[in-house]
Amino acid sequence: xxxxxxxxxxxxxxxxxxxxxxxxxxxxxxxxxxxxxxxxxxxxxxxxxxxxxxxxxxxxxxxxxxxxxxxxxxxxxxxxxxxxxxxxxxxxxxxxxxxxxxxxxxxxxxxxxxxxxxxxxxxxxxxxxxxxxxxxxxxxxxxxxxxxxxxxxxxxxxxxxxxxxxxxxxxxxxxxxxxxxxxxxxxxxxxxxxxxxxxxxxxxxxxxxxxxxxxxxxxxxxxxxxxxxxxxxxxxxxxxxxxxxxxxxxxxxxxxxxxxxxxxxxxxxxxxxxxxxxxxxxxxxxxxxxxxxxxxxxxxxxxxxxxxxxxxxxxxxxxxxxxxxxxxxxxxxxxxx
Amino acid sequence: xxxxxxxxxxxxxxxxxxxxxxxxxxxxxxxxxxxxxxxxxxxxxxxxxxxxxxxxxxxxxxxxxxxxxxxxxxxxxxxxxxxxxxxxxxxxxxxxxxxxxxxxxxxxxxxxxxxxxxxxxxxxxxxxxxxxxxxxxxxxxxxxxxxxxxxxxxxxxxxxxxxxxxxxxxxxxxxxxxxxxxxxxxxxxxxxxxxxxxxxxxxxxxxxxxxxxxxxxxxxxxxxxxxxxxxxxxxxxxxxxxxxxxxxxxxxxxxxxxxxxxxxxxxxxxxxxxxxxxxxxxxxxxxxxxxxxxxxxxxxxxxxxxxxxxxxxxxxxxxxxxxxxxxxxxxxxxxxxxxxxxxxxxxxxxxxxxxxxxxxxxxxxxxxxxxxxxxxxxxxxxxxxxxxxxxxxxxxxxxxxxxxxxxxxxxxxxxxxxxxxxxxxxxxxxxxxxxxxxxxxxxxxxxxxxxxxxxxxxxxxxxxxxxxxxxxxxxxxxxxxxxxxxxxxxxxxxxxxxxxxxxxxxxxxxxxxxxxxxxxxxxxxxxxxxxxxxxxxxxx
Numbered sequence: 001x002x003x004x005x006x007x008x009x010x011x012x013x014x015x016x017x018x019x020x021x022x023x024x025x026x027x028x029x030x031x032x033x034x035x036x037x038x039x040x041x042x043x044x045x046x047x048x049x050x051x052x053x054x055x056x057x058x059x060x061x062x063x064x065x066x067x068x069x070x071x072x073x074x075x076x077x078x079x080x081x082x083x084x085x086x087x088x089x090x091x092x093x094x095x096x097x098x099x100x101x102x103x104x105x106x107x108x109x110x111x112x113x114x115x116x117x118x119x120x121x122x123x124x125x126x127x128x129x130x131x132x133x134x135x136x137x138x139x140x141x142x143x144x145x146x147x148x149x150x151x152x153x154x155x156x157x158x159x160x161x162x163x164x165x166x167x168x169x170x171x172x173x174x175x176x177x178x179x180x181x182x183x184x185x186x187x188x189x190x191x192x193x194x195x196x197x198x199x200x201x202x203x204x205x206x207x208x209x210x211x212x213x214x215x216x217x218x219x220x221x222x223x224x225x226x227x228x229x230x231x232x233x234x235x236x237x238x239x240x241x242x243x244x245x246x247x248x249x250x251x252x253x254x255x256x257x258x259x260x261x262x263x264x265x266x267x268x269x270x271x272x273x274x275x276x277x278x279x280x281x282x283x284x285x286x287x288x289x290x291x292x293x294x295x296x297x298x299x300x301x302x303x304x305x306x307x308x309x310x311x312x313x314x315x316x317x318x319x320x321x322x323x324x325x326x327x328x329x330x331x332x333x334x335x336x337x
Numbered sequence: 338x339x340x341x342x343x344x345x346x347x348x349x350x351x352x353x354x355x356x357x358x359x360x361x362x363x364x365x366x367x368x369x370x371x372x373x374x375x376x377x378x379x380x381x382x383x384x385x386x387x388x389x390x391x392x393x394x395x396x397x398x399x400x401x402x403x404x405x406x407x408x409x410x411x412x413x414x415x416x417x418x419x420x421x422x423x424x425x426x427x428x429x430x431x432x433x434x435x436x437x438x439x440x441x442x443x444x445x446x447x448x449x450x451x452x453x454x455x456x457x458x459x460x461x462x463x464x465x466x467x468x469x470x471x472x473x474x475x476x477x478x479x480x481x482x483x484x485x486x487x488x489x490x491x492x493x494x495x496x497x498x499x500x501x502x503x504x505x506x507x508x509x510x511x512x513x514x515x516x517x518x519x520x521x522x523x524x525x526x527x528x529x530x531x532x533x534x535x536x537x538x539x540x541x542x543x544x545x546x547x548x549x550x551x552x553x554x555x556x557x558x559x560x561x562x563x564x565x566x567x568x569x570x571x572x573x574x575x576x577x578x579x580x581x582x583x584x585x586x587x588x589x590x591x592x593x594x595x596x597x598x599x600x601x602x603x604x605x606x607x608x609x610x611x612x613x614x615x616x617x618x619x620x621x622x623x624x625x626x627x628x629x630x631x632x633x634x635x636x637x638x639x640x641x642x643x644x645x646x647x648x649x650x651x652x653x654x655x656x657x658x659x660x661x662x663x664x665x666x667x668x669x670x671x672x673x674x675x676x677x678x679x680x681x682x683x684x685x686x687x688x689x690x691x692x693x694x695x696x697x698x699x700x701x702x703x704x705x706x707x708x709x710x711x712x713x714x715x716x717x718x719x720x721x722x723x724x725x726x727x728x729x730x731x732x733x734x735x736x737x738x739x740x741x742x743x744x745x746x747x748x749x750x751x752x753x754x755x756x757x758x759x760x761x762x763x764x765x766x767x768x769x770x771x772x773x774x775x776x777x778x779x780x781x782x783x784x785x786x787x788x789x790x791x792x793x794x795x796x797x798x799x800x801x802x803x804x805x806x807x808x809x810x811x812x813x814x815x816x817x818x819x820x821x822x823x824x825x826x827x828x829x830x831x832x833x834x835x836x837x838x839x840x841x842x843x844x845x846x847x848x849x850x851x852x853x854x855x856x857x858x859x860x861x862x863x864x865x866x867x868x869x870x871x872x873x874x875x876x877x
Contacts, residue, residue: 069740
């Protein structure tokens with residue numbers, strides 16, 4: 001049901017773009033109001049969300065240690081999975097963000113003849129990594145639309161991406177990888193009973209929105225060709241805050257644009273914020289040095305304790321009978337010093 | 338033992354997790370905390386009730402209390418706010434939880450456990466949740482949700498295994514701790530957590546042993562160690578001016594098989610002539626406050642530094658215990674420090690400066706002993722442990738909340754000649770919990786424990802069949818208390834012991850009489866062969 005709703009919402013967005021593109025006012029909204037609004041929501045929302053996390057203190061030092069600690073000098077510590085220095089934390093975070101280190105550990109449990117078997121399982125890691133890197137590459141490639149003249153490094157990226165020189169226009173590898181990885185992630189959400197059980201509308205929505213964006217983009221490049229020059233003109237004018245109306249832009253482009261804007265505006269309110277959040281995770285971004293260096297809790301407050309004096313008073317006679325040392329004198333009165 | 342044999346039947350999750358109805362069943366739940374314990378600790382809403390009652394006698398404004406409590410904690414713990422926001426429900430954690438693997442209850446998937454509270458967060462604390470409700474994954478906070486929280490947050494052992502696999506490091510232990518703190522605000526606690534906490538607050542230890550009883554237990558152990566070794570062994574209690582304060586979990590001096598580990602400590606301290614004392618006031622290293630709230634954790638933990646200060650020791654040594662070390666390693670200094678009245682720990686035998694504990698001033702006994710062995714200060718005869726085929730169970734908290742992985746293995750490899758690791762995916766940072774930690778080690782919920790202990794037991798069974806393992810060693814008091822039952826059920830014939838129990842067996846003490854039994858009183862395999870000579874284990 002959740003999946004169906006999210007597909008419907010994405011289709012509705014596409015239809016809205018197609019319909020809106022037919023009338024002048026609709027085009028103005030889709031090409032001016034929507035992009036600027038979406039961009040504003042994205043930037044403000046993203047920053048606000050990250051700042052809100054950052055403002056909340058980290059009261060305790062709680063890294064999840066995934067390797068040997070640094071303690072005795074002759075036992076080799078695991079410098080990355082259980083970092084004891086800032087440099088170690090940096091590498092750990094880099095491995096987490098760039099290579100999805102933790103996901104790489106993944107294994108799959110299954111029962112066979114009353115025994116639990118833990119088998120290798122790297123598909124989720126591979127799918128997620130492929131998806132994210134392909135998306136990044138595609139985003140960077142899109143910069144060519146916003147910059148004139150196009151920087152050499154973007155040209156370089158494109159040549160790399162179309163390395164195999166298949167077809168005309170040349171096939172981008174990142175397009176293929178993105179579609180395959182996205183399809184895998186969607187299929188997995190349907191087919192793995194555990195994942196399906198926990199999936200919310202928002203999980204499907206994010207996936208189908210991305211799929212809509214990818215498919216409309218691929219269609220525009222390989223099948224229903226758009227006038228790339230007008231697209232670039234439009235993008236440059238947007239970036240320069242001097243929007244011009246280009247009635248030559250195809251409805252498909254408008255759909256692509258609306259889906260992208262939806263994603264941007266939805267981003268700060270969604271789980272997609274894991275992009276910013278992963279950097280702040282206290283189980284990953286702290287060095288395991290809590291016995292070497294005192295971690296300060298800004299809101300540490302005094303609590304009601306049961307002091308030694310109270311304890312001794314309560315058990316005075318028993319302590320005395322057992323011949324255990326006492327602070328108080330024999331009468332049970334605490335010494336003054 | 339449960340009436341019906343527990344069977345592990347994996348079945349694909351079905352239904353809608355948003356339905357909060359749970360069935361409280363004997364054997365699968367813990368009973369409520371007795372009113373007297375709440376009253377003693379000054380906790381709200383002390384009353385007589387049970388989870389099976391339909392009316393939980395919540396305070397009239399319970400909903401507001403919970404929501405205010407959430408708001409308060411969202412502003413105090415970045416972990417909480419962040420973990421509420423960034424989960425993508427990728428499901429990598431799902432089959433990492435021992436309770437999910439053992440019960441096939443889909444709400445035991447770490448992600449689902451967190452969603453129980455996340456859904457309420459979204460409904461009341463996010464814009465999309467307030468606007469779109471269930472479409473945005475929001476859920477109304479009802480009494481049934483409270484009951485569901487109670488059921489599932491007292492069915493998580495805060496072992497952090499899921500956190501190892503999460504791409505964002507989302508730690509279900511944090512979520513469960515918050516869930517339990519919130520439940521505590523309206524008086525929904527379990528007795529197995531609060532009674533030990535109340536005991537500890539009053540007497541100094543979870544078991545509620547009063548000072549004279551503490552002395553009796555310690556003296557008895559000293560006597561037994563003396564009998565085994567033929568040496569005078571005395572244990573100073575509350576002695577001012579000692580160099581080191583030794584703190585252990587109370588089970589070590591009051592339960593078996595922990596007790597043999599205590600004998601091992603005492604023999605070690607005697608052999609190296611350690612200038613130490615134990616304390617009847619700080620007679621508990623463990624901390625059941627950790628299982629109810631951060632504040633309770635701090636209240637109980639405070640005794641250790643306070644007592645170290647009063648006795649004028651230089652530093653603190655801690656025994657074998659799991660969550661005790663999570664608290665000591667990650668919380669104590671922050672909560673109750675700075676320990677500027679203590680000195681940076683230095684081993685009086687080897688001169689090793691324990692730099693890694695420079696601020697906390699507390700060293701783990703495995704670190705201390707491994708250092709002794711490394712410097713060749715102990716004469717060890719590992720043949721005395723030849724009757725044991727040993728494996729080692731990494732206790733969750735020292736593994737994932739500290740990284741104490743090699744020190745105990747180093748000791749074991751020097752005190753035993755038959756050490757075998759369990760499969761890779763089940764040890765070190767990927768170790769499986771005993772299924773009874775975080776205050777769940779009671780007989781009330783035995784079925785849940787047996788299910789939760791299954792993945793661990795499964796790995797033990799593997800090494801038992803492959804290497805004939807008959808002893809599982811560990812460094813956690815809860816493991817030692819609960820694993821014997823679980824292994825008896827799943828892998829009969831494997832005993833549970835501590836690392837320092839085996840050390841005590843192997844330790845060749847100056848002037849000791851010839852040993853004929855191990856610390857358990859079992860005859861030694863090498864009893865006829867002469868013992869002694871330079872141990873092959875004395876150098877690394």
